[in-house]
Amino acid sequence: MPVNFKSLKFGETYERPFLAKLWGYQSFHAISKGVVTPSNTNYIIFFVTKDKQEALTQYNDYIDGNILFWEGEEKHSTDKRVVEARKNGDEIHLFYREIHHTPFVYFGKISLTDYQLRENAPSEFVFRIEALSSETDAFKEVREHAAEYKTLAQTEQEQIVVSRLGQGNFRRNVIRLWGSCSVTGLQNVSLLRASHIKP
Numbered sequence: 208m209p210v211n212f213k214s215l216k217f218g219e220t221y222e223r224p225f226l227a228k229l230w231g232y233q234s235f236h237a238i239s240k241g242v243v244t245p246s247n248t249n250y251i252i253f254f255v256t257k258d259k260q261e262a263l264t265q266y267n268d269y270i271d272g273n274i275l276f277w278e279g280e281e282k283h284s285t286d287k288r289v290v291e292a293r294k295n296g297d298e299i300h301l302f303y304r305e306i307h308h309t310p311f312v313y314f315g316k317i318s319l320t321d322y323q324l325r326e327n328a329p330s331e332f333v334f335r336i337e338a339l340s341s342e343t344d345a346f347k348e349v350r351e352h353a354a355e356y357k358t359l360a361q362t363e364q365e366q367i368v369v370s371r372l373g374q375g376n377f378r379r380n381v382i383r384l385w386g387s388c389s390v391t392g393l394q395n396v397s398l399l400r401a402s403h404i405k406p
Contacts, residue, residue, distance in 0.1 A: 273339035
């Protein structure tokens, strides 16, 4: 059976041997890399592990909300194909796990939203997980607090809405620059918020 994702369910766990058998590979070693590009398909498959084995390259890869932060391979062999995926009609599918030697969770299709190509270090990529992204958190927050905003002057309302919509990009840039909270050094970025930072 050629590689496809029709029988896979978002949020379900899968092991590489099962996927290899499903897709007709003789061994799971054929899909043992972090990035798999099956021949004669328009698929790019990510197998991402947040906490990797100590002997492996310690890429800084993690999910935060509906966003995947991912560092490309040291040799940059797939950077160009990932960047040009949308233009070339390629689909990127994500399998993710928090720690090595556990099953992967299937997150479905992801789409590139930002990247920074590097030569002497792994390139950095930011993806939106489509199944978790029916709307951006910023717009959702603005709508949820609309009643509160009505009690404010028009100028204050506009300032708050603009700041809310800019927080996502600002937060991503803080994480990209520091890799943690720039004030406390806290490395659990799922707890990092940019909403209380003032000029």
